[in-house]
Structures are given as C-alpha cells and as structure tokens.
Amino acid sequence: MGKVLTVGNPLLRKVSKNVENIQEILPFIEELFNTMTEEDGVGIAAPQYGYNINLFIMYSKSNSRYPDAPESEPIILINPKIIEHSEETEYGLEGCLSVPKMRGLVKRYKWLKVQYTDINGNIIEDTFQGFIARIFQHEYDHLLGLLYIDKVEKHEDLFFL
Numbered sequence: 431m432g433k434v435l436t437v438g439n440p441l442l443r444k445v446s447k448n449v450e451n452i453q454e455i456l457p458f459i460e461e462l463f464n465t466m467t468e469e470d471g472v473g474i475a476a477p478q479y480g481y482n483i484n485l486f487i488m489y490s491k492s493n494s495r496y497p498d499a500p501e502s503e504p505i506i507l508i509n510p511k512i513i514e515h516s517e518e519t520e521y522g523l524e525g526c527l528s529v530p531k532m533r534g535l536v537k538r539y540k541w542l543k544v545q546y547t548d549i550n551g552n553i554i555e556d557t558f559q560g561f562i563a564r565i566f567q568h569e570y571d572h573l574l575g576l577l578y579i580d581k582v583e584k585h586e587d588l589f590f591l
C-alpha cells in the first residue's frame with residue numbers, strides 16, 4: 431500500500447489535470463479507495479497520492495476519526511465541477527490525511543450542485559448538502575492545490591490532536 435503525501439510535499443500544491451482515460455486509472459482508484467478506508471478517511475483525492483489528476487473519492491461513514499459522519503455509499507468522482515452553490519455558508523471541523531494530527535474550523539457552502547464523470551464514463555449531476563457537501567469542497571480543493579489549513583481563518587480555529 432502506498433503512502434499518503436503530507437503537507438510540505440509540492441505535489442499537494444499543484445493544479446490537477448483532467449482524466450482522459452478512465453480504464454487506465456482503475457487500479458489506482460482501487461488503491462486510493464483501500465488507503466482511504468484503512469486510514470479512516472471520509473474522502474481522498476488523487477494528488478494526496480502524488481497523482482495530479484482530477485479524481486477523488488467520498489465515503490461518508492461513522493469511523494474513529496469522524497464518529498458523527500452520516501452514512502453514505504462511496505462515490506468516485508472523475509473530473510468534478512461545481513455548477514451551483516448555496517449563498518449560505520457554515521463552519522465545521524475538518525481534518526485531512528495529508529495534515530496529520532490536526533483539525534480546523536473551515537467555512538464551506540451549505541449545499542452544492544455538482545457534475546462529474548463516474549467510472550463507467552457517465553456524466554452525473556448531483557446535489558450534496560451538509561457534511562457531504564463539505565467533503566466535496568475539501569477534496570475539490572485538493573485538485574486545485576489547496577489544503578483546508580489555507581482556509582482556517584484564525585489561530586484559535588486550528589486544533590492539535
């Protein structure tokens with residue numbers, strides 16, 4: 431099993447490129463998925479593995495790192511885009527496998543309308559809200575070379591575990 435890159439690695443700061451050939455990345459998707467579940471993540475993005483491609487996985491479920499996470503099926507999102515978002519924002523705690531032993535309070539949109547390609551090549555439109563919309567925004571930021579710690583507004587909003 432590969433290793434998740436941590437803050438300081440320049441590959442986490444690159445802007446990712448669109449996926450052209452889904453078949454080619456299927457083994458990588460499986461590896462990403464396995465790492466996410468082993469590490470108790472509720473999401474993981476390809477750049478965290480050193481692949482700067484527009485791909486992430488969301489899998490909201492209660493685990494040791496996020497005991498209050500809502501249950502959902504895993505979703506693999508290729509070339510995701512935000513089509514529309516709420517005016518309203520809310521603060522919530524986030525962590526990241528690439529930023530070990532920390533949590534931070536981050537402001538995110540309450541809901542999003544998004545589009546992405548699934549692993550069968552279908553274009554999917556969906557709406558996410560609350561914690562799942564938060565996961566989407568966190569993972570989407572990874573594709574832009576951003577980390578949640580960039581969006582923590584005050585010192586006091588960053589917590590060491």
Ligand code: NI
Pocket residue numbers: 525526527528568569572
């Ligand atoms: Ni992250």
